[in-house]
Amino acid sequence: MHRRVPGHLLQCTNVSEVLDFLGFRGARAANPSRWSAEELARVLHALARWQRHSQTPMAEDPQWLLITSAAQNVHLEPQPLVSVAWALATTATRGVTIRRAVHGRLKEFQLKDLARLAWCSVELERPEVMLITLADEVTHRVTGARGARTGPILSVLDASQMAWAMARTLVESHPLMGVLQEELSLQLTSCDARHLSNSLWSFAKLACADPPFFHRAALAFAASCAKTGAQELTNCVWALAAVSHRADVGEDLIMQAKAQPQLSHQQLANLLWSAARLSCGRDLFADLLGLCKKQILDMSLVQLSAVAWACAALGGRSRSAQTKRSGYRDSELLQKLELVVANRHAEFTGRILTNLLWAFATFSQASPALAAAAGRGGLAMTAQEVSVAVWALATLEEADTLREMQSPQGAVSSGSFEALQLHEVASLAWGLGSATPKTNPVGAVRTFIRRYVFEMPTLPASADQRALAMLARGLLKLDLQDAFASLLDRTLLAKIDLAPDLASAFISGSVQLADLEREQAVWASLPHAPPRAWREAELLRFVRRWAAGRAAEVLVAAEDFCASRKVWLKVAGGQKADLLEAVVRVIQPRRVLEVGCYVGYSAVRLGSAVRSWHGEVWSVEMDPIYARLARQVVEHAGLSEVVKIWVGHSEEVLPRMTRGATPFDLVFFDQRGSRFLKDLQLLTRSGALSPGAVLVADNVLKPGAPKFLWQMVEPGPWRSAVVELKDFGPCGVLDWMSVSRWEGAEAVERHFESEAPELVRQLEWQADEMRWRSIDGHVSPAEWDQFAVRMKDSFFAAGLHPDMKKIEDLDSWLGDHKHGRLR
Ligand SMILES: C[S@@+](CC[C@H](N)C(=O)[O-])C[C@H]1O[C@@H](n2cnc3c(N)ncnc32)[C@H](O)[C@@H]1O
Structure with missing residues (x-):
């Protein structure tokens, strides 16, 4: 069917010239109904080949229509019929059917002709009707022949054509796909890369690939694709991504595809989409995105939205249940997308x-x-x-x-x-x-x-x-309390091993509804020391063994635990503890709020400091396992009367705990940095800060809280200083803590409304990305150090120049509050 087109034929400029070239002139040319079946097939085939090469639209040409309708009315032998089907399919001629010609005669066709007809049927009228008939016949013949043969019955070309037709027509759950898979399995090592790519694409499209077969086929493609083109590579990569295959094979193929000259917009969008689905490395993703960005304004809206989707989805399949996707934020892309949205939103589907x-x-x-x-x-x-x-x-x-x-x-x-x-x-x-x-x-x-x-x-x-x-x-937000209770009961009934976030949502929801019974049921379902919290559970054992029930001893024991076991715990010890104590000493707060309690180390430190003037500490922790350990640590330190631990996400707990409560004089933010600004908004809106309250925030450099820091150093109701210090632990990575003093409630909302510059928003994203990376895997101290230095340089580049202080300067800087003005 794909023989070379003779040179003379190529020189023709219209249908009449082709007919003339083939010897059909004058009245003979005008009367195709008088031609023999073989002549009709020969002419149609030649015209289709001419059209394919000349790209001249022909489907509406009157002479072409005369010939095609004549072809419908003659009896064609199988071979000419396949030729006619091919001609009609390649020229996308509508309104002509060969279904009737084929009907009832399938037995006359060889297997390879059935595969060609299947391939053609995709472009013909009501393809699924014809295709299912063909698929039934091929399935029947191949399974029938299996008893007599051990080797393959269908060639790779025939199998891949059949599979492609089924996928294009979306004929799902047909036994033929299993048959084709077996036929291809027998020939994987000798398969041509083009056919393999078509087959993989088809199996993925119909979501019917058996994973071991898919893996072997993908490896066979990778081994034979050195000379294939961009389309085959893109199809294969797309297929691997669609079935969530192993990333390594896909990544290699994406690298090869990326090196192809002149990738089309569709291929680029597909490759980027696949790279996101396969969770490819960020460098490779960035390279591909660079290619997409050059053409983004010429892409179709569908392609463009696929690019946007891919950027947001990158990294979606993280290893631990706690983490979320971080995506790939690219300022330039977002700006270009905004432009497209502004100009073309009327065309959106x-x-x-x-x-x-x-x-x-x-x-x-x-x-x-x-x-x-x-x-x-x-x-x-x-x-x-x-x-x-x-x-x-x-x-x-x-x-x-x-x-x-x-x-x-x-x-x-x-x-x-x-x-x-x-x-x-x-x-x-x-x-x-x-x-x-x-x-x-x-x-x-x-x-x-x-x-x-x-x-x-x-x-x-x-x-x-x-x-x-x-x-x-x-x-709960929709006030559907009975449904909340039902969901909680069903989840506990299913004996699901609750992840921290879900347990926290259930506990904090039950507290909100004052449903003590359900709250206790959730607590009872949680393991005491799940594998993810073994170090923290060990810490509690260590503290109970070596500290004699006084706060100072508990703190020393916790530090000894880290040093002797050579483990790092994310607590504000060392210089960070010095800073906290310095602030508490100066302002002598009565009411302290901590967001991010973890195992209660800083809560004990704060609690023991404010106890002497009858102060109290409220600490929020979203992970119930940590919260339970923290309560035990606090109890062992004899501070249960001073430190109260609230379980739940700050977004849910802060509004509830601040309702009608006495405002706080000191707030310590030690939760995720990207929450700082939102939690601060919750506090200021609910009037939860006393006049002159002080806010200390940890980790504002590493992994960082750029948007928060930008707001705090902007002129407004806060005066802020930043202290550079070393993180707690053996590695002592560089970090910043911010100390801010609230100078009044005026203009608070206006202050929050001002949008941070794009560079700061970009940094915010990088900080969050690093945070998720550190939860999901290991980040070495050297990497943290490099990150911190880069972050610092970027802050300065973004025009963010905080007032840098040393811990010993805080005394005079916070001078107004000295001697417990707040008491
Ligand atoms: C760095 S640790 C806190 C360490 C603690 N302040 C200390 O120095 O001993 C951060 C803790 O905040 C919790 N957390 C993170 N985001 C939170 C949120 N939005 N609400 C409540 N807790 C949160 C985490 O589960 C984690 O235990």
């Missing part, structure tokens, strides 16, 4: 919009134009897309748009959510709950969410815990 929204929300990048596009109810969004959009808009705090989506014409009101999966319902519940005032319950959707929880089937032990935690929080 639901999928394009939600991909972009998801990426912007992942990067905490506000985009009013994008939010406005989502608000217009006219966009036909599927229920899944609505759930993504709602989550993204809530993350970006676009409450107005969310309300618009819930108007009678909006996508939320008109959506039908019955087919949503757990994580999608969770996004919907959390998103709507985050942005909807309690006075405006979201009607039918709220009823659906409640029913979904009550009708949920038994949860498997492998249930998606991040989704469950999000759903639990969403239910």
